[in-house]
Amino acid sequence: MNPLRWDVLAVSLLLALPVLALGLRGDLSTEDVVSRLPWCLAAGWGAVALLRWAATPPPPARRTRPAHADEDATPPAP
Numbered sequence: 842m843n844p845l846r847w848d849v850l851a852v853s854l855l856l857a858l859p860v861l862a863l864g865l866r867g868d869l870s871t872e873d874v875v876s877r878l879p880w881c882l883a884a885g886w887g888a889v890a891l892l893r894w895a896a897t898p899p900p901p902a903r904r905t906r907p908a909h910a911d912e913d914a915t916p917p918a919p
Contacts, residue, residue: 846889853885 857878864874 849882849886849889851885852888853882856884856888857881 860869860874860877860881863869864871869877
């Protein structure tokens with residue numbers, strides 16, 4: 842899965858909002874904010890990957906042919 846998909850970027854931005862707010866407020870330096878943003882991208886990618894995996898239905902079960910299906914269905918001639 843591409844880490845630059847729109848859903849991954851949206852979740853990453855949502856996760857980065859507190860980091861950006863702390864940077865704007867002055868609690869984190871610019872270096873701290875920049876070093877933590879890739880972790881927000883990784884966490885967004887992981888969250889979207891987990892949600893996509895959980896939302897994907899399982900593949901249908903393979904049906905096996907019964908043993909008598911290989912036999913000819915017509916009765917033998919008398």
